[in-house]
Amino acid sequence: MASSHLVASTSLDLPTPDVRIPQNLSTLLTGIRRHLHMNPEIGFQEYETSRFIREILEMHGLRVHGPLAGTGLYVDIEGAHPGRHIGYRADIDALPTPDAKTVPYASRREGVAHLCGHDAHTAVAIGVALLLDAQRDALHGTVRVFFQPNEEGIPSGAPAMIEAGVLDGLDAVYAIHVDSSLESGRFGLLAGPITSAASQFTTTVRGPGSGHSARPHETTDTVWVATQIATAFYQLAGRISDARDNTVITICRFRGGEAFNVIPAEVEFGGTLRCTRNEDRPFFFRRMQEIARQTAALYGGTAEVVFSEGAPAVVNDPLLVQRAARVIQDTLGPEAVYWIPRPSMGTEDFAHYLTHVPGLLIRVGTAAGPETSYPLHDSLFDLDEAALAPAAQVLSRILMNHLAQAADAP
Secondary structure, three states: OOHHHHHHHHOOOOOOOOOOOHHHHHHHHHHHHHHHHHOOOEOOOOHHHHHHHHHHHHHOOOOOEEEEOOOEEEEEEEOOEEEEEEEEEEEOOEEOOOOOOOOOOOOOOOOOEOOOOHHHHHHHHHHHHHHHHHOHHHOEEEEEEEEEOOOOOOOOHHHHHHHOOOOOOOOOEEEEEEEEEEEOOOEEEOOEEOOOEEEEEEEEEEOOOOEEOOOHHHOOOHHHHHHHHHHHHHOOOOOOOOOOOOEEEEEEEEEOOOOOOEEOOEEEEEEEEEEOOOOHHHHHHHHHHHHHHHHHHHOOOEEEEEEEEOOOOOEEOHHHHHHHHHHHHHHHOHHHEEEOOOOOOOOOOOHHHHOOOOEEEEEEEEEOOHHHOOOOOOOOOOOOHHHHHHHHHHHHHHHHHHHHHHHHOO
């Protein structure tokens, strides 16, 4: 319980444990978020972040378990009444990208910044834990609030947390993601897929050797063959797959020779495959490999495609969506729910948990003008901190409602 050390180390005026958390929630969560924003750490290196989270939680009387997966932590909020066990997850890592904002809480670490809102996710999760702890007498069951490293990386932190046992005994799991395209005070919901599955791929085309640019017929023109394969990849979505199912293939890297008049012996290109149907990924893997091999062989070369499988699609449980919508509307009014019209083609490794238990990812609006409307990963990304406390309050109510509904079930 190192409250004086904590305030000194963070340089923030954090409320002490004897202050009533609900009345001071906004101040507390803003201070936590700003400290994390100033001191970002990349995936699996979040040692100071983990220490800070532990000190905040222990300062308020909670028992912290961990580390898990290197820098992960969790607390169990046990209610006064028996019931089910559910989870709430926050991610804690930052991006290896510079922060270009000119604000007092801008990143102090060169080339590292919280530009995806994980600092806000962590602050909200701490708020959820404290609010639930203050309402143990009304809680049926247990909520595990856990803090996961390396959401951004591949392989990401979710599988490591699962292997370490964070889901053991849990019946469902929840999470949020901030959304700078949605105004503050609103919460985005979508049943079924809400993000895509993503896989990186690298295609390597090889010829019998290098050749002269004046005589491409004497060798395999690896650059030309690679462009034929790349063009064929771009034609796959909506031609061999159902156009009604979202798929996007994007090539972002192309590497060949150095000279202007030498055909290289090897060319490599790569990018990402994204699908909202998890079952579509192996189908595309096979077809892309077949196209590459057959196209290269036609022109006297060889080709291989290697895939690095990222997170599957986040598939929200429809019943949990319905229940969350009612809680949000009862708490903040009917306009607080925004029904998301279509899935994002971005990826969220929260999906790994949902291959084991049902769950729900909720979008939290954080836009309140131009300065808080930059897209995720933009070097100027920021958010409306007034959205933090309401998010924590809404999520704690959603979790309590989930457990109450489970307790009432026959």
